[in-house]
Amino acid sequence: MARHIKKLFGLYLIGCVAAISILTSAAAQSENKSIQKTLQPQGLDSIGVYALRQTAPSLTGSGVKFAVICRSITYINGEPQNDYRPNTEHNCLKTSRISFCDEHEALAGLSPHSTAICSILLGEDANAFNQQLGKFYYQGAAPQAQADIYEFWHFLTNNVFQFCPPDADIVTVSIGSQFEDWWTRGIEAMAEHYGLIIVAGIGNGSNAYDPVLYPAAGANVIGVGVVDSVRTKNPATNLAHFSLAYPEHSSFGPTADGRCKPDIVAPGNLLAADFNAPNSYQPTGNWSSFSTPTVAGTIGLLVQKAKQDPNLALAVSPDGGNCVIKAILLNSATKLPYWHKGRVQKDDDHVAPLDYIQGAGMLNATGAYQQLVAGRSEPNNVSTVGWDNNLLQTEQVPESIYKITLTEPADKFITATLVWNRHYNNVYPFEPMHEKDANLRLELWAVDSNDPNNDYLLDYSDSNTDNIEHIYCRADANYTNYEIAVSYSDTSNFVTQLYGLAWKTSEAPDSDNIFWYDLNADGIVNDLDFTILSDNLITSIKSPDSCLLGDINTDGVIDVNDLRILIKHKGLEANWYTISH
Numbered sequence: 013m014a015r016h017i018k019k020l021f022g023l024y025l026i027g028c029v030a031a032i033s034i035l036t037s038a039a040a041q042s043e044n045k046s047i048q049k050t051l052q053p054q055g056l057d058s059i060g061v062y063a064l065r066q067t068a069p070s071l072t073g074s075g076v077k078f079a080v081i082c083r084s085i086t087y088i089n090g091e092p093q094n095d096y097r098p099n100t101e102h103n104c105l106k107t108s109r110i111s112f113c114d115e116h117e118a119l120a121g122l123s124p125h126s127t128a129i130c131s132i133l134l135g136e137d138a139n140a141f142n143q144q145l146g147k148f149y150y151q152g153a154a155p156q157a158q159a160d161i162y163e164f165w166h167f168l169t170n171n172v173f174q175f176c177p178p179d180a181d182i183v184t185v186s187i188g189s190q191f192e193d194w195w196t197r198g199i200e201a202m203a204e205h206y207g208l209i210i211v212a213g214i215g216n217g218s219n220a221y222d223p224v225l226y227p228a229a230g231a232n233v234i235g236v237g238v239v240d241s242v243r244t245k246n247p248a249t250n251l252a253h254f255s256l257a258y259p260e261h262s263s264f265g266p267t268a269d270g271r272c273k274p275d276i277v278a279p280g281n282l283l284a285a286d287f288n289a290p291n292s293y294q295p296t297g298n299w300s301s302f303s304t305p306t307v308a309g310t311i312g313l314l315v316q317k318a319k320q321d322p323n324l325a326l327a328v329s330p331d332g333g334n335c336v337i338k339a340i341l342l343n344s345a346t347k348l349p350y351w352h353k354g355r356v357q358k359d360d361d362h363v364a365p366l367d368y369i370q371g372a373g374m375l376n377a378t379g380a381y382q383q384l385v386a387g388r389s390e391p392n393n394v395s396t397v398g399w400d401n402n403l404l405q406t407e408q409v410p411e412s413i414y415k416i417t418l419t420e421p422a423d424k425f426i427t428a429t430l431v432w433n434r435h436y437n438n439v440y441p442f443e444p445m446h447e448k449d450a451n452l453r454l455e456l457w458a459v460d461s462n463d464p465n466n467d468y469l470l471d472y473s474d475s476n477t478d479n480i481e482h483i484y485c486r487a488d489a490n491y492t493n494y495e496i497a498v499s500y501s502d503t504s505n506f507v508t509q510l511y512g513l514a515w516k517t518s519e520a521p522d523s524d525n526i527f528w529y530d531l532n533a534d535g536i537v538n539d540l541d542f543t544i545l546s547d548n549l550i551t552s553i554k555s556p557d558s559c560l561l562g563d564i565n566t567d568g569v570i571d572v573n574d575l576r577i578l579i580k581h582k583g584l585e586a587n588w589y590t591i592s593h
Contacts, residue, residue: 050147051149052293053251053283054282055241055278055306056152058252058254059278059376060378061153063378064313067381068317071316072154072155073153073156073157073313074156074316075319076154076157076313076315077181078157078159079178079179079180079182079183079184080130080159080184081162081184081185082097082123082125082129082161083096083125083164084123092165093121094120094121095123096120096121096123096163097122098110098127098129098131098285099290102285103290104131104152105127105131108136109156109157110161111158113160113161113170124286127284129301131293132152132284133153133157133305133308135152140291142293144248145247145283150293152305154316157309172202175201175205175438177208180208181209185213185228186301188212188214189225189226190223190225192268194440194441196229198436199230200230200436204232207332207333208334209234209315210233210334211308212304213304214300215300216261216263216300217262218263223263224274228273229273231271232479234276234338235274235371237262237264237278237303237369238257238279238300239374240256240262240533241254241298242588243532244535250295251281251283253586254281254374256349256370257277257374258561266368271477272475273366273371274370275338275366275371276341276345276375277373277374278375280297280301280302281295282295282296283295284296284302310375314327314381314384317384324385327340327388327401332511333512335510335512336399336431336512336514338512339430339431339512339514340380340384342366342482343428343516344514345375345376345379347484347521348527349525350367350370350561350562350563352563352566353367354367355557355559356552356560357568357569362471362474365473365480372429382397383397387399388400391412392415394414396416396417397516398516400414401512403511404452404500404508406507410499412498413495414495421487421490421491422489424518424520425484425485425519426486426494426516426517427482427483427517428482428483429483429515431480431512432509432510434479435448450502450506450507451476451502452481452498452499453473453500454472455471455472455495455499456472456494456495457494458493459495470485470488474501526584526586529577529584530584531544531562535588536583536586537578537581542582545578546575548570549574549575552570565577
C-alpha cells in the first residue's frame with residue numbers, strides 16, 4: 013500500500029513538473045509576444061523593420077555610417093548659434109555611436125528636433141516608459157549604426173561648397189527650402205559624382221503652406237512624404253496604426269519643372285525622445301522630418317547587408333549604387349488606397365511615373381530586403397524578382413531586355429522601376445549639365461514564344477522630365493512570358509548612362525482596405541466621410557488639377573458613382589476602432 017501511495021505521489025510530482033514546464037513555456041511565449049507588441053516606435057513595425065530584424069537579427073545598422081544634417085534653432089544676424097545637437101544624455105542615445113563634426117568649435121546647444129530624429133534612427137532603450145503607454149522597448153531603425161551630426165550651414169560651407177562628400181554611406185536631411193539653389197544642386201551633384209544615397213523630407217503639406225521642398229524635390233535625392241497615423245482618442249492606437257498620405261500634411265508634386273515627387277512615403281507620427289528629460293518619450297506628430305529617418309534607417313539595413321555579401325556589392329557601388337537602392341526601395345513599396353500615377357485623371361499614366369501624393373507607395377522594409385537579396389541579374393532570362401546595376405550605350409547596348417516567366421499569371425502584378433542620375437557640374441554653383449542627361453524609357457511586353465506576331469506592349473513609362481520610370485501592371489492571364497525593356501526614349505540624344513533597375517511579381521493587391529472609405533481615418537465609415545467626399549467632388553470640378561482622395565472606383569474622376577459605393581460601406585469599422593473609443 014505504501015509503495016502504491018509513493019508511486020502515485022511520484023506520478024503526481026512528474027505531472028506537476030510537466031504542468032509547470034508547460035506553463036513556463038507558455039508564459040515565455042506570452043512574454044516574447046508582449047515584448048514584440050511593446051516595441052516602439054510602432055511606425056517602424058508598420059513598415060516591417062521589426063519583422064525584418066526578427067528574420068535577420070544581425071540587421072542593426074552595424075558597419076553603416078550616416079551623415080545627419082541638422083539645422084540650428086537660433087540665428088543671430090543670420091549666423092547659426094549651433095543649438096542643433098541631439099541630447100546624447102537621453103537614455104536611448106547614451107550608448108549610440110554619435111559624433112559631431114565641430115568638436116573643437118564653440119559650445120553647442122541641444123535641439124528637440126534633432127533629438128527626435130536621432131532617436132528614431134539610432135535610439136535604443138530596453139526600459140523605456142511613457143505615462144500613457146506604460147513600459148516598452150524602444151529601438152530605432154538602425155541602433156548599431158554610426159552617425160556624424162552636421163550643423164546645416166557647417167555642412168554647406170565645408171562639404172557642399174567645397175564639393176567634399178561626408179564620410180558616410182547615407183545622408184539624411186530633415187530640412188528644406190521651396191527653391192532650388194546652389195546648395196541643393198551641390199547635394200545632387202554629390203549624389204551623382206560619388207554615388208551618395210541622400211534621403212530628405214519632402215515638406216509638411218498645404219496646412220503648413222509647404223510646396224515640395226528641396227533637396228527632397230531634387231532629381232537624384234530620395235524625397236520622403238508622410239503617412240498619417242489614424243485619428244482616435246487612444247494614443248496607443250494612433251501610434252500603432254497608419255492610414256494614408258494626405259495633401260494637407262504631406263507636400264505633393266509635381267515639382268516646378270513637372271517631375272513627380274515624393275518618391276516614397278512613410279509613417280511620420282512616431283514615439284521619439286524628449287530632449288528635456290532623459291527618460292521621457294513623446295509622439296512627434298505627422299511631419300516629414302520624422303518619416304525621413306525611418307526611410308534612411310531602412311536603407312541603412314539594406315546597405316549593411318549589401319556590404320556583407322560580395323554578391324550584392326554592386327547595389328552600393330559608388331558607380332550607380334544609389335540608383336539601385338532607390339529603385340529597390342520604390343519597387344518594393346506598398347501601394348496604398350488611391351495610388352495612381354500623377355493626379356486622379358488617367359490621361360497621364362504613361363508620362364507621370366509616380367503618384368503625386370504617395371510616390372511609389374509606402375515604405376516596405378521586408379519587401380525591400382527581399383528585393384535586394386534576390387540578387388543582381390544581367391539582361392536575358394531572369395527570375396521574377398531581382399535588380400541590376402548596368403550601362404546603356406548608344407552603339408554597344410542601345411536596349412537591355414530582361415525576360416521573366418510566370419507559371420500562373422492570373423491575378424499577378426508586375427512591378428518594374430528604372431532610376432538614373434541627372435548630371436551636374438562639380439564646382440560652384442553646380443549648374444545642370446543637360447547635354448549629358450539621357451532620357452530613358454521602360455516597357456513591359458507580353459510575349460508569345462510560339463508566335464511573335466502575338467507579342468504586344470502591355471505597359472510603358474516614358475516621362476519627358478523624370479529620371480525615374482515605374483510600371484505597376486496586371487499580368488495578362490493568357491501570357492506566361494514577359495520582357496522588361498530599358499531603352500532610350502529620345503533617339504536624338506544617345507548618351508552613355510548608368511542605371512539601376514528593380515523588378516518583381518506579386519499577388520493582386522487587397523481591395524478591402526478600409527481607407528478606401530474611411531476618409532478621415534477615425535476607424536468608422538460615417539457621415540463625416542460623406543462630407544469629405546462631397547467636398548472633394550465639388551473641389552475636383554472647380555479645380556481639376558487638385559490632388560484629392562475619393563475616386564473609389566478608380567475610373568479617373570470623383571463623382572456620384574463613388575458616393576454610391578461609399579453608401580454601401582456605411583458603418584464599416586476598422587478592427588482597431590472598438591478599442592479606441
